[in-house]
Amino acid sequence: MSDRDDERQALRERIQDFLQAVAAEAAVRRADPALDRRVLALKHYQQQRFAHSYADLLETPRYGPAARFFLDELYGPKDFSQRDAQFARVVPTLVRLFPEEVVLTVAQLAELHALSEKLDNAMARHLPGLEISAEDYRQAWQAAASPAQREQQIRLLLAVGEALEGLTRKPLLRQALRMMRGPAAAAGLGELQQFLETGFDTFKAMKGAQEFLQTIATRERVLAATLFAG
Secondary structure, eight states: OOHHHHHHHHHHHHHHHHHHHHHHHHHHHHTOHHHHHHHHHHHHHHHHHHHHHTHHHHTSTTTHHHHHHHHHHTSSOOOOHHHHHHHHHTHHHHHHHSOHHHHHHHHHHHHHHHHHHHHHHHHHTTOSSSSOOHHHHHHHHHHHOOHHHHHHHHHHHHHHHHHHHHHTTOTTHHHHHHHTHHHHHHTTOHHHHHHHHHHHHHHHHHTOOHHHHHHHHHHHHHHHHHHTOO
């Protein structure tokens, strides 16, 4: 086996491990409907919090689409369970079909997804109900997680953004993604394909994501410091 094959196999195993972690957290919620409702309420709260924190970016022609992409795809309460189940079954196909840079991006996305699901489940157990206040949210973070875990989550969020930005600097990649629509759909990777194409087009249209990502990094770290203060 070549070094390239070894790297691909390692990536495949990483992605599968993260997706198994996501599936385990989803199974916990299915077994506990009350927890599931609290997690959904938490995800709604976090989406609203992001929309409030980045209202200025959402209103700008340059950064609005990217902020909306983060809001809908990375912060929202959207149900990804069917996509995740399909995705987990075809990871070897994904690793074989997609360019290595895309697979690396998917690995970072899967890692972020796994950590976020773990933290959401843990935090939801400390919420007093489905109506969440800023103080409830702060106390849940302090009870369920550490500053290091939140920093890791922020780093992964930024890494996904930086990876999408990096993909836009490869002129032939957009055409390659477009050509892979058919094979991806046939392999059960249609939703992932759509995520990648939307992310690529959104970041390409920004004509540089450095200021956008730096704004997110600064604001999320300020919020984290506030959440864990006292």
